[in-house]
Amino acid sequence: MNLTISGHHLDVTPSIRDYVQNKLERITRHFDQVIATHVILAIDNLTEKEKRQKAEINIQVPGKTLHLESVAQDLYAAIDLLMDRLDRQVVKHKTIVRSHAHEGHKRMPEGGATATA
Template sequence: MNLTISGHHLEVTPAIREYVQTKLERVKRHFDQVIDIAVILTVDNLTEKEKRQKAEINLRLAGKTVYVESLSHDLYAAIDTLIDKLDRQVMKYKSKVQDHDHQAIKHMPEAEQPSAA
């Protein structure tokens, strides 16, 4: 699995990198068939009052790409909500992939035919 963490208008410090990696362990624990992860952390300086922190992630799985983004005033809060959203989407995808409890048509009981009298 490849992990890429990049920052736009932001230097990715070792503390931020470690925080993202520890948060991604939760997603990897739930679904281990991850091919590639690209995390983009952005700081938008609109005005001094409205500094906005944005975290985005592209998660490539076998057969699907999951994209999630999160905005907040604090970068760590944006990362937390990003991981929560990502975890929900990965669990939903995992349940769709592993949902094999439906019965095939040939094994379903036939409806009773009305007898011709």
Template sequence: MNLTISGHHLEVTPALRNYVTTKLDRITRHFDQVVNIQVLLTVEKQKEKERRQRAECKIHVKGGDMFAESAHHDLYAALDELVDKLDRQVGKHKTRMQDHHHEAPKRVM
């Protein structure tokens, strides 16, 4: 799995990088066919009162791509919301990928 964490108007500290990797471990535990994860953390520099922290994530898995984004006043809360959204998407993708067709019962004569 390839993990890329980048920041826009933000320095990605080791503590922040560690927090993101521990949160994304939950997704890789549920679905092991994750190929690539790209995380973008941004701070929108508007007025000081309306300062918003955004987290975006693109996941490339076997069979498709997923994208989620979240915004909050606290970056850690935005990351928590983001991982919850991605976990739901990965769960749906996993159930779609499973074969739900059963073999027909054999007829007894």
């Protein structure tokens, strides 16, 4: 899995990088076919009193790209919220992929004759 973590108006410290990597381990436990992951962490200054911490993620899995974002007052809270939502999306995608698997043809009853009720 290729992992890219970038910051917008923010320096990505090693502690933030480790925190994101530890949270992403949960995702790879559920679905190990992740191709690439791009995390964007940002600080948006709307007013002097209100600072919004924003976390976005683009995750590529075979056949689909998932995009999620979350906003909170604390960056770690935004990351937690993002990973919870991403976990649900990945599990949902995994069940969809499994449920669309082709089933084999049903076997005819032994003897080659159709059963009559």
